[in-house]
Amino acid sequence: MDLITVLGLFAAILTTISFLPQMLKIWRSKSAKDVSFLMLITFMSGLFLWLIYGIILGAWPIILANGVTLGFNFIILWLKIRYRKRP
Amino acid sequence: MDLITVLGLFAAILTTISFLPQMLKIWRSKSAKDVSFLMLITFMSGLFLWLIYGIILGAWPIILANGVTLGFNFIILWLKIRYRKRP
Numbered sequence: 001m002d003l004i005t006v007l008g009l010f011a012a013i014l015t016t017i018s019f020l021p022q023m024l025k026i027w028r029s030k031s032a033k034d035v036s037f038l039m040l041i042t043f044m045s046g047l048f049l050w051l052i053y054g055i056i057l058g059a060w061p062i063i064l065a066n067g068v069t070l071g072f073n074f075i076i077l078w079l080k081i082r083y084r085k086r087p
Numbered sequence: 088m089d090l091i092t093v094l095g096l097f098a099a100i101l102t103t104i105s106f107l108p109q110m111l112k113i114w115r116s117k118s119a120k121d122v123s124f125l126m127l128i129t130f131m132s133g134l135f136l137w138l139i140y141g142i143i144l145g146a147w148p149i150i151l152a153n154g155v156t157l158g159f160n161f162i163i164l165w166l167k168i169r170y171r172k173r174p
């Protein structure tokens with residue numbers, strides 16, 4: 001594997017695992033009111049398009065990175081809905 | 088421009104602009120306690136590596152998408168630090 005591919009791989013790993021601490025934080029604090037719902041929806045729509053893009057190109061790093069990130073954000077959205085304050 | 092490129096472009100636009108509502112939400116509510124600091128640092132490190140990756144490859148869509156997303160997340164981090172609760 002050449003250096004540029006290793007760089008891309010590290011970049012993909014970092015942007016993917018970054019949502020793990022966000023997930024754990026919400027799970028522990030049982031609060032996600034400061035996390036924007038519109039951000040989650042827009043971000044997940046974009047990740048979904050990246051996933052389709054990767055599938056069409058047959059590019060497994062794009063499929064894997066965006067698939068896992070989409071999964072994490074699904075859980076974050078689910079936690080946000082679960083812990084929302086009822087009026 | 089072919090369809091697959093248009094798809095990638097839409098994906099990049101969505102994942103980039105998604106951080107705008109998050110920025111505005113924190114700016115309006117003056118609270119970002121539920122946004123994970125570790126997520127921001129890890130995500131921004133990953134975006135920075137993507138940026139270097141794009142610069143080495145001379146790939147302007149990667150440079151543009153990750154550069155703008157990095158800028159938005161810098162502002163989110165700055166707002167989080169600015170509005171943190173002091174003990």
